[in-house]
């Protein structure tokens with residue numbers, strides 16, 4: 555899904571939120587994207603920084619509070635929204651999203667689906683359906699695509715996900 559979107563989108567500025575130590579960064583750099591990664595963990599950002607150096611912008615921040623993020627063409631989240639349990643936390647997430655993606659920009663949001671695990675890394679999750687994501691993002695966003703799929707992690711565990719692409723109206 556991310557590949558499809560990357561060919562659709564003309565802009566090259568992408569922010570990967572809750573990036574962790576993702577290998578997505580290298581794929582994006584290979585496609586000449588301007589990559590910003592954001593995480594609440596300075597350790598994760600240090601690992602990414604040791605891999606990618608000055609070719610990437612690094613932001614330390616908590617998506618459940620109001621952040622100054624700049625402007626991007628694409629917001630990408632795999633597996634962070636579902637950790638925000640309280641309404642004020644996931645509303646701050648949306649507010650941060652809207653602060654940095656202008657009209658015409660995209661949001662790719664991938665979370666555990668309703669049939670997914672209830673916990674991850676020992677933490678409770680708020681799992682999502684397509685309708686829940688549409689309702690959360692609200693009338694400023696148009697859903698372009700949604701797929702439910704099962705991701706098999708490196709240790710063989712199966713993780714049911716929902717992956718969505720929205721465009722800002």
Ligand SMILES: C[S@@+](CC[C@H](N)C(=O)[O-])C[C@H]1O[C@@H](n2cnc3c(N)ncnc32)[C@H](O)[C@@H]1O
Pocket residue numbers: 571572573574575576592593594595598615616617618631632633634637
């Ligand atoms: C399950 S990992 C996903 C990492 C990566 N996106 C991937 O798919 O491999 C979730 C990441 O979200 C980060 N995270 C958790 N809560 C966060 C918050 N409130 N704000 C920003 N990042 C957060 C964690 O530190 C962790 O790196």
